[in-house]
Amino acid sequence: MISVEDWAEIRRLHRAEQMPIRAIARKLGISRTTVRRAVASDRPPKYERAPKGSIVDAAEPRIRELLEVWPDMPATVVDERIGRQHGMTVLRDRVRELKLDYPPADPASLTVHEPGELVQCDLWFPPSAIPLGLGRTGCPPVLVMVMVAGYSRWIMARMLPRHHRRSSRFLRIKQIRYRRVHHS
Secondary structure, X not given: OOOHHHHHHHHHHHHOOOOOHHHHHHHHOOOHHHHHHHHHOOXXXXXXXXXXXXXXXXXXXXXXXXXXXXXXOOHHHHHHHHOOOOOHHHHHHHHHHHHOOOOOOXXXXXXXXXXXXXXXXXXXXXXXXXXXXXXXXXXXXXXEEEEEEOOOOOXXXXXXXXXXXXXXXXXXXXXXXXXXXXXX
């Protein structure tokens, strides 16, 4: 392999001084094939050692199988599952590299609700005019209870008087009944 200085000199002689490849090879004492490669390449030569194998290479298919099912599995658990008897550093580094190919699933996309299983209830205090019916809008002193079913996404709302003792008592009674029914 030639040095970077030789590579630069070959290119200078060939391009700036228009020297033929045979003359460059004779002047620098290197083969014509090496001169041709240096003239043709657009980057200086760089020594690269051929990659040696790793002790983890044999277990990589099994590691990939495990990460495909459990993408956030720690390297220590991977080590137990594949049954290796060697050091952890090389395995930990390889698992870290391979985990980039297996991002964990989004938790929101894994959520599944059966019909009738879940309803989300929220209270809404309308800050602006809302439709009251018959083409009228207004800002009544009400509290709106909004319920959304988790399975069907069905939405229901109920308007409750806001500044009335009965409305807060009504909400407490409903909450107590809900707890008794669903938590006993």
